[in-house]
Amino acid sequence: MANGQTQPMNPLTEKLRLRLDEDQLTNCMRCGFCLPACPTFAETGLEAESPRGRIALMKAVTDGLMAPDQAFEDQMNHCLGCRACEPACPAGVKYGQLIEQARDAIEDHKRHKPLVRAARHAAFKTVFPHQNRMKWVGRGLRFYQKSGLRAAAHATGAMKLFPKHLRDMEKILPDAAGRGVVEQIGDRHPAKGEKIATVALFRGCIMDVLFTDTNIHTVDLLTAAGFEVVIPREQNCCGALHAHSGEAEGARELARRNIQTFKAAGVDYIVSNAGGCGAILSEYDHLLHEDPQWRDDAVWFAERVVDISDLLVRFGRKLDFGRDDAAGGTEPVRITYQDSCHLRNVMRSSDAPRKLMRQVEGAQYVEMTGADRCCGSAGIYNITQPAMAGQILDHKMEHAEATQASYLLTSNPGCLLQMKHGIEEHGLSGRMEAVHIVDFLHERLNK
Ligand code: SF4
Ligand code: SF4
Structure with missing residues (x-):
């Protein structure tokens, strides 16, 4: 100057x-x-x-x-x-x-408006970091779904007070179990046959509230393939939502707590069944690389993280997916797959799920054009950026419909909800169902 x-x-x-x-x-x-x-x-x-x-x-x-x-x-x-x-x-x-x-x-x-600030505080500081509070959210959701409140909200038009994209997501929410995987089946499960390794299940917060059955099925697949499974009770949210939403310190705090919990379990692998969670878990070493007290333990943790499909394909005993009383019996069924972006681009796992799907008897796997392209879910992107998310989803569903598949499989809860929403929006219900790959494989597992 x-x-x-x-x-x-x-x-x-x-x-x-x-x-x-x-x-x-x-x-x-x-x-x-x-x-x-x-x-x-x-x-x-x-x-x-x-x-x-x-x-x-x-x-x-x-x-x-x-x-x-x-x-x-x-x-x-x-x-x-x-x-x-x-x-x-x-x-x-x-x-x-x-x-x-x-x-x-x-x-x-940023200086958010009071309402936004309160919502962020509730989500990032009050609810997600505490597994017991997530359970209360699950129980509250179950009450809403089962008590008649949901029906009343729809019948009275109260849902119209919410923006369309939130109403759409509410419609496709699965029934919450109200009890997580540990409450339902306990925290330790021996391997069937000779043990290959001991693994810890990362149960996830959304997964354990909305997709508890998928967690239970994950344990079944792992034990059948020769893994002893422990589910550390004190684990908490992975921190992905925090990290992607500009709450890096919140993500680091959650990472420290998870590392402490899983280290105490002393396991060979840490298994995730949700691409979004698995990706950040596998990057705890980066998240804590400037923290001298946690750096080494973060490396220990990150090296052990693996997605269930990869673990089954690389180290598990080969499973028999030829059960003939699964839905549709032995009738040939056409299936396709939407990659979880973070599973594919961060954990670099795209072959293993496809290998498993091809092992299912009577299932014809069809590759969907653009399966490697994001579906628009992207954490809470479909809520914060509904216009772009909707545009991306429209193209995705055109490709999904072209496969003529009866099942659209995914490896992440956000993608799964987005695919369910896409199927509804595009009038494909009855012709196509979105299912987590673990649930699909579990239904066809010959035990
Ligand atoms: S691929 Fe993209 S991000 Fe990478 S160097 Fe080229 S322009 Fe930059
Ligand atoms: S939206 Fe584009 S820039 Fe952003 S992470 Fe995906 S590929 Fe990269």
Whole structure:
């Protein structure tokens, strides 16, 4: 400045400079190989809606070439966080880390309206971090579903007070069990036959409230394949929702508690049946890499995390999926699969689920066009960005319908709910059912 005074730095710029990994920003060589993999770029054709464009925006802000305005924040929020850009990148740019760092800085800077602030506080600090409170949410949901309240809410039109996308999600919520996997079957399960290894089940918070049967079926598949299964009671939420929503410290705290719990269990593997949870669990080493007290234990933990499909295919005894009293008996059935983005792009597991599906007697596996492309669920993206999520889902369901499959299988609760919603919206109910891969395999397991 001519008068020798320096301009005060925009406070968000300052936060972004502190959080964003400069090496990752400069690793991007602007080649554009990631563009065809990016769903938001495919939908809009806009450079700013691409991984390269978002990295360029982050770099421009940290270089002081632009101020982080509302348009900048919008671009960061439009990203699905699906990380399909990472396997496509020849320079190995860790885009997932960059977007989480950017969102963490934005969240730290943001002054939400009181209602939003209260909702975030309730979700991220009061409910999700506490498994016992999640159970109360499950019991409350069960009461709502079974007591006639739900029917009354629909009959009286009270549901119309909520936005359409929330009404749609409410419609397809499965019945909550009210009791989690440990309450139903206990916390230790011996292997059938000779034991191969001892594994710990990561039960998940949403999984254990809405998909408790899937957790029970996971235990059955694992024990049948030769694994002793323990389910540590003190485990809590994985922290994925926190990490993706700019609550990095909340995610780190949950990670520390999980590491302590699973280390005490002393197991060979930590098994997840939800791609979104498994991905962040497998990255606890990165999440805590700046914490000298937890760094080594975080590496111990992350090295043991594996998705159930991978564990069964790589180390388990081969299972017989030829049960003839499963739905449809031995009638041939057409099945297809929607990848969980985080299972595919972070845990790099896409072959194992397909191998298992191909082992099912009488099932004809059909690959869906764009199965590797995000379905638009992306954590809470379908709630925060309903327009883009809906557009992405429309294309997904066109491809799903073209497979003429009776079953659309997935490996993550968010994707499963999104597929159920897509089937309803596109009039495919009765012709196609969305099912977790574990439930499908379990129903066909010859025990
Ligand atoms: S994470 Fe997904 S939506 Fe975001 S930039 Fe990468 S490919 Fe695009
Ligand atoms: S592929 Fe990697 S290096 Fe190339 S533009 Fe995309 S993020 Fe940058």
